Amino acid sequence: MSNDVKVSVRNLTKCFGDLKVLDNISFDIKKGEFICVVGPTGCGKTTFLNLLTRLIPQTSGEILIDGEPADPKKHNISFVFQEPSAFSWLTTQENIEYGLRIKKMPEEYIKQQSDKVISLLGLDRFRNAYPHEMSVSMEQRVVIGRAFAMNPDLLLMDEPYGQMDIKMRFFLEDEVIKLWKATGATVLFITHNLEEAVYLAERVLVLSAKPATIKAQVPINIERPRKVSDPAFIEVRKQITDMIKWW
Amino acid sequence: MDNKERKVMLRLENIAKSFYARHEVFDAVSDVSIDVYENEFLTILGPGQCGKSVLLNIIAGLEKPTKGTVDFPASSDTTMGFVFQKTAVFPWKTVMENVELGLQIKGTNKKERREKAQYLIELVGLKGFENAYPYQLSGGMKQRVGIARAYCVNPDILLMDEPFGALDAQTRYQMEEEVLRIWQAEKRTVIFVTNNIEEALFLGDRIVLLSACPAKVKEIYIPRLERPRNNIDPDFLALREEIEANTDLAL
Secondary structure, eight states: OGGEEEEEEEEEEETTTTTTEEEEEEEEOOOTTEEEESSEEEEEHHHHHHHHHHHOOOOOEEEEETTTTOOTTTEEEEESSOOOOOOTTHHHHHHHHHHHHHTTTTTHHHHHHHHHHHHHHHHGGGOOOGGGOOOHHHHHHHHHHHHHHHHSSSSEEESTTTSOOOHHHHHHHHHHHHHHHTTTEEEEOSSSOOHHHHHHOEEEEHHHHHSBBBEEEEOOOOOSOOOOOOOOHHHHHHHHHHOOOOO | OOOSOEEEEEEEEEEEEEEESSOEEEEEEEEEEEEETTEEEEEEOOTTSHHHHHHHHHHSSSSEEEOOOEOOOTTTTTEEEEEOSSOOOOSSHHHHHHHHHHHHHHTOOHHHHHHHHHHHHHHHTTTTTTOOGGGGGHHHHHHHHHHHHHTTOOSSEEEEEEETOOOHHHHHOOOOOOOOHHHSSHHHHHHHSOOOHHHHHHHEEEEEEESSSSSSSEEEEEOOOOOOOOOTSSSHHHHHHHHHHOOOOOO
């Protein structure tokens, strides 16, 4: 059983000065699992994700990946930020190949990965475009492509589709599911959008208002492709909404 | 529908817009005709990149159409307020100074414009923040300032260009409820552009669905749903799925 655990979070607490943002969070993510994390606005979701990447240090507790303390030098962690973060001086293709070049992958592999990702995202026409020539949503897709091109064993996504129209969102959500199934990646996906969480996740972690604790873990046992008007879908969505509604 | 009885505030006829680059022509809007009625909440819905904002800019007079006409049959001096996609509040001005700006430019005296601005600041729920600067406000609060500022010049038509696009999904629900409350308190003709079907359906008296670029009117929906609308009501979801199926995917 414990062999299945990819990420193990133990008693994680984070304070900024006097402000406690995360309070004693513990949970496991199984290898190949797709988890969504939801919570009320401002509850500390992004801080939580930043801790997982080790971009910022935790106050106490530990994060283990494959049983070892998480370390971006050792573990292949991809991150898609909330704000599009494509390099403004690189084209779509150069952005997507960026991480692979840093890792000094063979040229042939780089080409193969970037071609695959570009065609999956339907970005062929924009292969040589720079971020300033793109809409915000298009730039974000380049960033998502960059994360996938790395073939990560842990993919962290911080509300990547917040800005997109719903048709595009479902399209890309389906794409993420397809990639997740094909690669067996372990995905932790943070969102404010409860419908999105229920659409994507195998399990939804519901955080409380700040300081965030785990309020509930809701398994989503609805067959894919899921349908938002399916009564079972509406039921789970309502259940999670009632747990965090503040507006 | 009793549309013939209603006063037309804005009439778009055969609007087209093309942009000319060095070696190519880019058509953003193609042959759009819409009548907008007094005090209606009209949502213009379209996929990303479809030319929605261009259309709104044409209505506002910020862009000239390549073809077609924009008319204001109700009055030749119809005024408009604009709420921008990105919170375009001035960072060096307080909430009060931002909201009263339009009236100040018009030359309204200080007492009168402060009174009006104060009323609107309270209407949008920012009482107590009159002297705060934008950096002290959250994204949702900044957009409230933008809405109050647009209302303050007492425009006949309020144009809103994806005002909640940058807000998180939960704050967005809150702001959608807010904007309806404000509209119900201060009835105005509102043209609200969004790429979010759920938002369009929650807000609009009518929903104009645009095609992918170049934007054409694909369909106009009139939701028979009572307000306040419930976004997980089966009828709401059914109409949402119908519109979704009819929406172009803009890759």
